Amino acid sequence: MLIKTKKYKLEPSLYIKTAMLELLRKQWWYIVGPVALACLAFIWPSWWFISIAILIVVLYLLFWAVQFAGVTQVEQNKMLFERMSYEIDGRQILMKLNERQGMPVSWDMIKSAKKTKDLYLLSLSKAQFIFLPYTIFQNPNDLKMMDTYLKRKNLIPADGAKPVAG
Known part of the structure; x- marks a missing residue:
């Protein structure tokens, strides 16, 4: 999905x-x-x-x-601070500036993830992360699916277990 x-x-x-x-x-x-x-x-x-x-x-x-x-x-990181949308599936997170420009981030590039009461924080390195507030998701089912992806990738705990990565 x-x-x-x-x-x-x-x-x-x-x-x-x-x-x-x-x-x-x-x-x-x-x-x-x-x-x-x-x-x-x-x-x-x-x-x-x-x-x-x-x-x-x-x-x-x-x-x-x-x-x-x-x-x-830095010019190389300019994309991180531009207005973009995200397409997330089981293979990757696609960071899209528009319909033609985007950057794929595969799940194995994500070192750790953190889920708080109002956002997801996916760390790629010490200085790079993907900041996903809950307000950008279209509906509650998208939030549940995001939780499922993060649990499948062992980035957040599944039912009280400790995450493998992070």
Whole structure:
């Protein structure tokens, strides 16, 4: 069965926010390490521990914020931020700018998927993802079919089981 969505445009600010939150969710331990270093300041008091820990965290977050902001400016990624519709089936996700232009994304390119109360987030890499809010789907049956595709591809849990990918 083919799922056809309404047209949707991902705003660069929403992309940067979502990418940063996903990075923090997946790599939270990069923040915990410097914080643990700062905790050493209580054992051996020194302002160096606290300042170095804060500097490391700020530089790490700033590095990734600049990377994600850069993605929105690069010509190669311009398509990600244009108004497009999606055609989803068991073989691929077709990202369509119009009837003639589109880009297929096969299911094996998707590293992980996340389903929230109002969207699907399909991660292709650390900096690339497909953002599918529920509002772009034509009807509730399309949402059920999307769930079925994601469960068949082991991207979201099926009845309480842990996903294989992700």
